[in-house]
Amino acid sequence: MSFKEQIIQDRIPRHIAIIMDGNGRWAKRQGMARMFGHRQGVETVHRITEAAAELGVEYLTLYAFSTENWNRPKEEVDALMVLLVDTIVKETPTLMKNNVSLQTIGDLSRLPQATRNKFLECIEQTSQNTGLTLVIALSYSARWEIIEATKRIASAVKDGELLLEDINEEVLSNYMTTAQMPDPDLLIRTSGELRISNFLLWQLAYSELYFTNCLWPEFTNEEFYHAIVDYQHRERRFGKTSEQI
Ligand code: IPE
Numbered sequence: 036m037s038f039k040e041q042i043i044q045d046r047i048p049r050h051i052a053i054i055m056d057g058n059g060r061w062a063k064r065q066g067m068a069r070m071f072g073h074r075q076g077v078e079t080v081h082r083i084t085e086a087a088a089e090l091g092v093e094y095l096t097l098y099a100f101s102t103e104n105w106n107r108p109k110e111e112v113d114a115l116m117v118l119l120v121d122t123i124v125k126e127t128p129t130l131m132k133n134n135v136s137l138q139t140i141g142d143l144s145r146l147p148q149a150t151r152n153k154f155l156e157c158i159e160q161t162s163q164n165t166g167l168t169l170v171i172a173l174s175y176s177a178r179w180e181i182i183e184a185t186k187r188i189a190s191a192v193k194d195g196e197l198l199l200e201d202i203n204e205e206v207l208s209n210y211m212t213t214a215q216m217p218d219p220d221l222l223i224r225t226s227g228e229l230r231i232s233n234f235l236l237w238q239l240a241y242s243e244l245y246f247t248n249c250l251w252p253e254f255t256n257e258e259f260y261h262a263i264v265d266y267q268h269r270e271r272r273f274g275k276t277s278e279q280i
């Protein structure tokens with residue numbers, strides 16, 4: 036039986052986050068330049084977004100470019116920024132067709148203006164769609180996010196808009212870039228690396244983690260369904276005992 040057939044319909048994770056890794060290594064294996072891998076990776080984004088929308092996942096967050104990725108060679112960063120614009124222009128009709136709304140998290144002020152504007156246009160254009168919310172983490176890192184939240188909380192306390200004793204988990208969550216979204220139920224990382232790489236450190240506190248050796252350009256829909264089936268057979272205890280669940 037395929038993994039798709041094994042999926043339990045009433046236990047679909049509401050929020051899936053993915054660290055899309057391995058584009059460069061995949062390209063190298065074909066004897067090609069790293070950008071060839073990034074372009075193939077876009078095809079995987081297209082497929083997995085459609086698959087998630089079809090399953091009824093509410094939020095799909097994709098780590099596309101980290102704060103640390105700004106330190107890559109300039110040619111790769113520049114080419115990635117162009118690829119992002121091309122992709123967003125090309126994919127907007129597909130998002131419309133699949134009733135997907137786009138959001139971004141991260142420090143968009145660091146993006147080239149053309150890239151930022153295309154994203155803002157697509158966010159606006161898809162804002163009325165009611166199906167899957169596709170969240171692209173762009174120029175994002177969790178430590179950057181936590182510092183930003185801390186600054187804004189400190190400023191609200193200083194201005195008398197927030198009382199120190201009222202700060203709790205919910206308040207802090209609402210100062211994160213993911214305010215209004217549920218925490219990820221499932222985190223997938225491709226390419227065999229067993230690390231978080233500064234992604235959603237606050238939000239992943241109780242997420243189920245799934246690592247696969249598959250490189251992102253070769254990550255199939257079946258592999259995606261496999262991760263979901265695996266997730267569905269885990270017991271999430273949130274600190275309680277099995278008997279309490
Ligand atoms: C992930 O693939 C995409 C980005 C970080 C932009 P990589 O580019 O990290 O590919 P590897 O890890 O070098 O194979």
Ligand code: IPE
Pocket residue numbers: 054055056057098099100101104228230232
């Ligand atoms: C994490 O991948 C960031 C993205 C997928 C955008 P990296 O390839 O940048 O992470 P490290 O350097 O292997 O930790």
Ligand code: MG
Pocket residue numbers: 056057058
């Ligand atoms: Mg990598």
